[in-house]
Amino acid sequence: AQSVSQHNHHVILSEAASLELGCNYSYGGTVNLFWYVQYPGQHLQLLLKYFSGDPLVKGIKGFEAEFIKSKFSFNLRKPSVQWSDTAEYFCAVNGPGGSYIPTFGRGTSLIVHP
């Protein structure tokens, strides 16, 4: 079965700081990779996704992620965070390694101080 590890459980930043959230997955074959965001009291929304092609993926709200196959990683980045980025972030993987039902990491809670 696939597993997804998010190494940072809680991150606290000041506005304008740079952000990098780590995500590693276990399966070595072809996978689809996602980052989702959950704002307080809301459901999950897609930030960005990787299926194939350019390993550097750009998403909404200035977020990007880089797929590094050799490291089984899909880290999320943003050069300058805003207070409105305060949310919980989830990395997810689906693909033929386990099933096409996605597996999620435990999430990273990001708090951005104004």
Added chain:
Amino acid sequence: NAGVTQTPKFQVLKTGQSMTLQCAQDMNHEYMSWYRQDPGMGLRLIHYSVGAGITDQGEVPNGYNVSRSTTEDFPLRLLSAAPSQTSVYFCASTLDRDSGNTIYFGEGSWLTVV
């Protein structure tokens, strides 16, 4: 096109009661799944279905039952509610097993068992 619709949004149950969380999607998606979200645990898969008439267990299936009589509907039944089932529940769907398909989430159901 409503996407993934979950009802109810909020529910309080007494220990031992049973109830059904409804989930419907109008996108003709084959794959549907139920997750529960608990603080620090991320999203954990309860049950999933890869098509009408086919269901399987996820990571935390105990105390829950599902059926998939139609492509559109995937209800989750709590057989005898326990306080440990207090959680936020999300239904999700994705088109099929081909690469490149995004996961769509319902808005969540907040369940409290007292």
